[in-house]
Amino acid sequence: MNKATPLFTKSLFNQGLSCPTKLFYSKDEQYANQQEGDSFMEALAKGGFQVGEMSKFKYCNDPYREKITVDTLNYEDALRITNEKLQASTDAVIAEGAFRFGNLFIRADIIVRDGNTIKLIEVKSKSISKDDVFIKKNKPVTSWQPYLYDIAFQTYVLEKALPQFKIRPYLLLINKDAVAHRDGLNQLFKVSKDSKGRTKVVVGENVTAADIGDFDLLREVPLREVIDILNVIPVPNENVPVEHSRLTEFIPWAESLYISKIRHWCKPSMRCKKCTFKKGKSTKKCGFSECWANHEWSELGKLSASQFKEPMVTELWMGLGGASISKNVMLQNVPFISMLKPEALRPASEHGAVRLGMSPFERRKYQIEANKLKTSSYIFYRDDFLTQKSEWNYPYNMIDFETSTVALPYFKGTAPYETVAFQFSHHIMYEDGRVVHHNDFISWKEGEYPNIEFVRATRNPC
Numbered sequence: 001m002n003k004a005t006p007l008f009t010k011s012l013f014n015q016g017l018s019c020p021t022k023l024f025y026s027k028d029e030q031y032a033n034q035q036e037g038d039s040f041m042e043a044l045a046k047g048g049f050q051v052g053e054m055s056k057f058k059y060c061n062d063p064y065r066e067k068i069t070v071d072t073l074n075y076e077d078a079l080r081i082t083n084e085k086l087q088a089s090t091d092a093v094i095a096e097g098a099f100r101f102g103n104l105f106i107r108a109d110i111i112v113r114d115g116n117t118i119k120l121i122e123v124k125s126k127s128i129s130k131d132d133v134f135i136k137k138n139k140p141v142t143s144w145q146p147y148l149y150d151i152a153f154q155t156y157v158l159e160k161a162l163p164q165f166k167i168r169p170y171l172l173l174i175n176k177d178a179v180a181h182r183d184g185l186n187q188l189f190k191v192s193k194d195s196k197g198r199t200k201v202v203v204g205e206n207v208t209a210a211d212i213g214d215f216d217l218l219r220e221v222p223l224r225e226v227i228d229i230l231n232v233i234p235v236p237n238e239n240v241p242v243e244h245s246r247l248t249e250f251i252p253w254a255e256s257l258y259i260s261k262i263r264h265w266c267k268p269s270m271r272c273k274k275c276t277f278k279k280g281k282s283t284k285k286c287g288f289s290e291c292w293a294n295h296e297w298s299e300l301g302k303l304s305a306s307q308f309k310e311p312m313v314t315e316l317w318m319g320l321g322g323a324s325i326s327k328n329v330m331l332q333n334v335p336f337i338s339m340l341k342p343e344a345l346r347p348a349s350e351h352g353a354v355r356l357g358m359s360p361f362e363r364r365k366y367q368i369e370a371n372k373l374k375t376s377s378y379i380f381y382r383d384d385f386l387t388q389k390s391e392w393n394y395p396y397n398m399i400d401f402e403t404s405t406v407a408l409p410y411f412k413g414t415a416p417y418e419t420v421a422f423q424f425s426h427h428i429m430y431e432d433g434r435v436v437h438h439n440d441f442i443s444w445k446e447g448e449y450p451n452i453e454f455v456r457a458t459r460n461p462c
Contacts (some may be wrong), residue, residue, distance in 0.1 A: 016254035032282035
């Protein structure tokens with residue numbers, strides 16, 4: 001296998017599920033992609049890296065000595081090593097195993113072989129409680145939908161690649177109903193950078209499962225029944241043709257779009273606001289503009305991609321708007337904010353309402369009018385402001401604080417994602433406009449739970 005060999009991966013599947021048109025832009029380097037090199041998203045994933053490393057110890061007492069991880073980015077090598085490990089033992093545990101069926105390719109977080117049965121375990125740093133459910137009224141719960149389709153795709157590939165095995169899919173999640181049973185759990189898995197600048201987790205020397213103790217913080221959830229439901233209901237995207245709308249039909253269809261470089265046009269929607277294939281400051285092509293140029297707009301018909309220069313309807317402020325406002329925006333079938341008819345966006349609940357300042361509807365209306373007039377001026381409700389100000393009682397205490405919420409707790413007895421407060425600065429603003437630094441606090445002591453001292457410090461006089 002060489003670099004030119006096209007592979008349809010989990011990330012491409014997720015892109016296609018959100019918008020099939022993205023598969024065309026993903027294939028072509030001529031198009032700008034704002035997600036490339038997103039350091040913020042990488043930072044968000046660091047907690048997931050730690051959970052992923054800890055999960056290896058749940059299934060193997062010493063995963064580093066036993067070398068259960070397929071630690072290579074080369075597709076050919078990863079497939080070969082995975083197969084060797086899988087065939088070497090009837091009770092193999094493999095992390096980052098590679099599997100391929102045709103052009104479909106996955107790297108599984110953890111698989112555990114038990115004879116002719118394989119547990120497919122997808123590790124996530126998302127938390128779950130005993131009351132959480134995945135399916136309601138035969139539909140995936142919105143907050144769980146990406147995770148469920150993620151493991152469903154992996155299950156599909158693994159069942160095709162290993163038909164001789166029975167595949168049992170699971171999510172391994174953070175148990176929000178549990179607490180840490182030791183101090184320093186988080187510090188056993190320190191996030192670092194390798195020589196190529198890639199994020200990695202450095203595990204403490206000679207750490208074994210016994211050092212971690214129990215694994216109550218990790219909850220294993222079986223998903224066979226959930227995936228069976230996903231396989232027979234339509235995928236959550238109205239742009240997918242009916243004949244390809246079931247998951248088992250969608251996967252090969254999406255794969256063919258990507259491999260064959262076919263652009264399946266999707267209808268513009270407010271979801272396009274989050275499209276990563278926008279030009280921005282790049283000199284590359286803009287996939288977003290080309291999609292919207294392909295659509296037949298009221299009054300305008302089809303436009304060229306170069307004509308999308310003024311603010312689009314996706315940039316309309318949608319605060320307190322909800323799905324109904326988004327729907328009413330797109331029903332007008334115009335691409336630019338300046339072309340919107342404000343009254344069509346007025347919610348029934350705002351008729352006759354009396355309030356200080358702008359209502360959400362009034363704010364959207366002003367934005368539309370400002371775009372029509374091409375003005376950047378603003379509105380200041382002075383009388384309303386003075387009415388509010390008359391109720392202010394000086395002085396005002398302003399506290400800027402910093403906290404940390406991590407999946408793997410720092411301290412014994414604390415829960416996943418429990419807030420740890422470690423720094424604040426306290427300023428006082430007086431009626432004459434003076435702002436005075438009053439107090440501050442920062443915790444420097446390694447291994448010390450800072451929350452109690454944090455609260456005590458807020459009470460200290462200057």
